Amino acid sequence: MLDEHDHRALGQRLDLFHLQEEAPGMVFWHPRGFRLYQLLEEQVRQRMRREGYLEVRTPQIYAQPLWERSGHWENFRENMFLVDDGGRQLAVKPVSCPGHIELVQRMAPSYRDLPLRLCEFGLVHRSEPGGALHGLFRLRQFTQDDGHIFCAEEQVQEEVVRFAQSLREFYASFGFDAVQVAFSSRPPVRAGADDVWDKAESWLLSAAKEAGLDCLMQPGQGAFYGPKLEFVLKDRLGREWQCGTIQLDLVLPERFDLRYVDASGAKVRPVMLHRALLGSLERFIGVLLEHHGGALPAWLAPEQVVVASVGEAAQEYAQRFAAKLREAGCRASADVRSESLSRRIVDAHGAxxxxxxxxxxxxxxxxxxRLRQRDGAQRDLPWDEAVAELVAACRRASDA
Incomplete structure (x- = not known):
C-alpha cells in the first residue's frame, strides 16, 4: 500500500498517470497528467526562447559508430537498448548530445554565431535494472530538457553564470527556494587526457565562484566526458533532489573534431556546455507532486476551476460561466451532475x-x-468581478 503522499498515489488520486508491467519503467499519461506535463514543457520552452536557444529535434536511434565516437559505446553501453539491424548494431539514444554535435557540424558556425545554444525535449531510453525502477523517479523512458551551448573559451564563465542565475529564479516559481550546488569532478573511468580534465575543472570552478556558488565537492562523480555542477532542491519534507545541471565538456568536441572559424579565419575548437533545468520532466513532476502534496499552485493545476450548479435552473448559467473562464485563458469545466453539492466539493478537492x-x-x-477556495473560504462576487479575480488567481505570478 502506497503512502498517500507518495507521488504514485497522488498520480492515481489526481488521475494523472499510471504505470503497468507491459511497459516497465514507462509512463501512461492521462489527459490531466499530460496537461501538467505540457504546462511544465511550456515554461521551459518560454525560458529557452528568452535566453536565445534554438529548439531542435534529433533521431531516436543511431548506429554503433556514432556511439563509439562519442564514447558512450565504451562507457555507457550497459545502460543502452541495442537493436540488431540485419547484423548492424544500433542503439536507442540515452542522451541527445551526439545528435546536437552532428547538427553543429552541418551548421559550420563562425565566431559570430557563438555562443550557439541548442535545446531539445529529448525522449531518451536507458536500460535500468527492473529492481531500480521507482515511479516517476527512476524510469527507462523519460524526457530531458536537454540543451547544449557551443562557445569560445572566453565565453564559458559568462554562460555558466547566466545559467546559474536563471535557474534559481526558475525553481522559486515552482515553490523551491532552497537550492544547493555540488561540484562533481573526474570519475575513475573517463574519456580524455588528464590535462584536458585539469583545464575543464579549473574553468568550471572559476565560473562557479564568479556566480557566487558555494559548492559541495563530490570527487569522482562527474560525467565520463567532463566535470559538472549539480543543482539540488530541498522539498517541504527536507528531502534533497538533484535536478538541474551544467557540465563543461572539452572531450566530445575533440572526439568529433568540432570546430568554428575565428576572426582570423583559423579553425578553433569550441567548448561544449551540457545543461538542463529539470533533468527529467517526469522526475520533476514526481518531486512537484510530493512537494505540494498534490495541491499544485493554481497556475500549474491541470484543472483550475470547477463550476458546480445547484438545481437544473442553474446548469446553463454554470456552463456559460465555465465557457467565459476558458475564453479568458483558465482551465475550467462545469459540473452539472445530479450528485449532492457536498459530493462534488469532495470530488473537486480530491482532484x-x-x-x-x-x-x-x-x-x-x-x-x-460564489467562490470557494481550497481552504473552504467562500465569497459572493458579481459575474465580471469573479471572472477577473479567477483569471488573475490562475495566472503565474511572473506572467501577471
Whole structure:
C-alpha cells in the first residue's frame, strides 16, 4: 500500500498517470497528467526562447559508430537498448548530445554565431535494472530538457553564470527556494587526457565562484566526458533532489573534431556546455507532486476551476460561466451532475482543483457566483468581478 503522499498515489488520486508491467519503467499519461506535463514543457520552452536557444529535434536511434565516437559505446553501453539491424548494431539514444554535435557540424558556425545554444525535449531510453525502477523517479523512458551551448573559451564563465542565475529564479516559481550546488569532478573511468580534465575543472570552478556558488565537492562523480555542477532542491519534507545541471565538456568536441572559424579565419575548437533545468520532466513532476502534496499552485493545476450548479435552473448559467473562464485563458469545466453539492466539493478537492465556483437560483438571479477556495473560504462576487479575480488567481505570478 502506497503512502498517500507518495507521488504514485497522488498520480492515481489526481488521475494523472499510471504505470503497468507491459511497459516497465514507462509512463501512461492521462489527459490531466499530460496537461501538467505540457504546462511544465511550456515554461521551459518560454525560458529557452528568452535566453536565445534554438529548439531542435534529433533521431531516436543511431548506429554503433556514432556511439563509439562519442564514447558512450565504451562507457555507457550497459545502460543502452541495442537493436540488431540485419547484423548492424544500433542503439536507442540515452542522451541527445551526439545528435546536437552532428547538427553543429552541418551548421559550420563562425565566431559570430557563438555562443550557439541548442535545446531539445529529448525522449531518451536507458536500460535500468527492473529492481531500480521507482515511479516517476527512476524510469527507462523519460524526457530531458536537454540543451547544449557551443562557445569560445572566453565565453564559458559568462554562460555558466547566466545559467546559474536563471535557474534559481526558475525553481522559486515552482515553490523551491532552497537550492544547493555540488561540484562533481573526474570519475575513475573517463574519456580524455588528464590535462584536458585539469583545464575543464579549473574553468568550471572559476565560473562557479564568479556566480557566487558555494559548492559541495563530490570527487569522482562527474560525467565520463567532463566535470559538472549539480543543482539540488530541498522539498517541504527536507528531502534533497538533484535536478538541474551544467557540465563543461572539452572531450566530445575533440572526439568529433568540432570546430568554428575565428576572426582570423583559423579553425578553433569550441567548448561544449551540457545543461538542463529539470533533468527529467517526469522526475520533476514526481518531486512537484510530493512537494505540494498534490495541491499544485493554481497556475500549474491541470484543472483550475470547477463550476458546480445547484438545481437544473442553474446548469446553463454554470456552463456559460465555465465557457467565459476558458475564453479568458483558465482551465475550467462545469459540473452539472445530479450528485449532492457536498459530493462534488469532495470530488473537486480530491482532484486537486484550486477553485470551486457554486451557482444556484439565487446567483443566477443576482448575476453573481460564489467562490470557494481550497481552504473552504467562500465569497459572493458579481459575474465580471469573479471572472477577473479567477483569471488573475490562475495566472503565474511572473506572467501577471
Amino acid at each position: 486537486g482543483v484550486p477553485w470551486l465556483v457554486v451557482v444556484g437560483a439565487r446567483e443566477v438571479e443576482a448575476g453573481a457566483v
